[in-house]
Amino acid sequence: MKSKYWYDYLWIWSIVYFSLGFFNILFAWLGMIDFFVPIIIAVFAGNKWFCNRLCGRGQLFSKLGGALKFFGNRQAPRWLVSKWFRYGFLAFFLAMFLNMIFQTYLVASKARTLNEAIKLFWTFEVPWRWTYKAGTVPDWIAQFSFGFYGLMLTSMLIGLVVMVLYKPRTWCVFCPMGTMTQSICKLKHRSNLNKK
Amino acid sequence: MSPKKYASVDRSRCASCGECTRVCPKGAINVFYGCFAAVNIENCIGCGKCARACPAGCIKVNSFR
Numbered sequence: 001m002k003s004k005y006w007y008d009y010l011w012i013w014s015i016v017y018f019s020l021g022f023f024n025i026l027f028a029w030l031g032m033i034d035f036f037v038p039i040i041i042a043v044f045a046g047n048k049w050f051c052n053r054l055c056g057r058g059q060l061f062s063k064l065g066g067a068l069k070f071f072g073n074r075q076a077p078r079w080l081v082s083k084w085f086r087y088g089f090l091a092f093f094l095a096m097f098l099n100m101i102f103q104t105y106l107v108a109s110k111a112r113t114l115n116e117a118i119k120l121f122w123t124f125e126v127p128w129r130w131t132y133k134a135g136t137v138p139d140w141i142a143q144f145s146f147g148f149y150g151l152m153l154t155s156m157l158i159g160l161v162v163m164v165l166y167k168p169r170t171w172c173v174f175c176p177m178g179t180m181t182q183s184i185c186k187l188k189h190r191s192n193l194n195k196k
Numbered sequence: 197m198s199p200k201k202y203a204s205v206d207r208s209r210c211a212s213c214g215e216c217t218r219v220c221p222k223g224a225i226n227v228f229y230g231c232f233a234a235v236n237i238e239n240c241i242g243c244g245k246c247a248r249a250c251p252a253g254c255i256k257v258n259s260f261r
Contacts, residue, residue, distance in 0.1 A: 166251065186231050193229075
């Protein structure tokens with residue numbers, strides 16, 4: 001049996017993150033760690049060490065998917081793991097992220113009021129007001145929290161659905177962060193890749 | 197004697213998620229600079245665990261002829 005390292009337990013972080021956001025939405029900001037660390041590692045170290053070792057979400061899918069083996073271990077359809085879908089989903093996800101930043105800007109500039117709800121699947125508005133007491137922080141900080149938590153929860157739910165339907169870490173194939181960091185690595189090592 | 201089996205990766209489809217590296221009992225597969233998985237054929241025993249685990253379905257087990 002392979003020995004365990006501290007980072008093998010980061011799946012707990014994923015559970016803690018979503019639990020904290022259920023009680024206080026401001027904890028959603030902690031998700032920025034999962035956003036910046038993979039990019040920093042890819043840019044400076046030129047690898048996907050975050051995806052390969054540190055991603056708590058991926059570990060959680062492995063654990064849950066392994067435990068729920070009775071759902072089968074089917075291969076995802078080819079279109080879902082194709083390059084077109086991966087890069088298309090990355091573009092869509094980035095567009096939605098920019099939209100969320102724009103909504104935060106509108107609240108910061110007082111063009112609209114704080115919306116104490118999260119949007120699931122970019123469509124369904126779910127009231128989430130028990131997680132925030134108005135006036136605790138500037139409205140734009142709270143707005144970003146609601147927007148970011150909605151994005152994180154949506155991607156988690158998509159990941160769980162494909163985990164149940166297909167192999168445990170199917171989400172990792174089209175995870176926007178994974179696609180982005182792989183692209184950074186390919187750009188960084190393009191001279192090595194040509195030699196290989 | 198049965199022919200030696202080994203895994204091979206379709207690099208163009210690999211998402212370099214690293215799932216194969218976690219299940220390989222021989223440590224014969226690595227993620228090459230975050231770009232794609234690469235198999236060390238000398239260490240690979242062709243057990244197929246990586247192929248079964250790969251969510252992108254880009255690993256195959258081949259035999260030497």
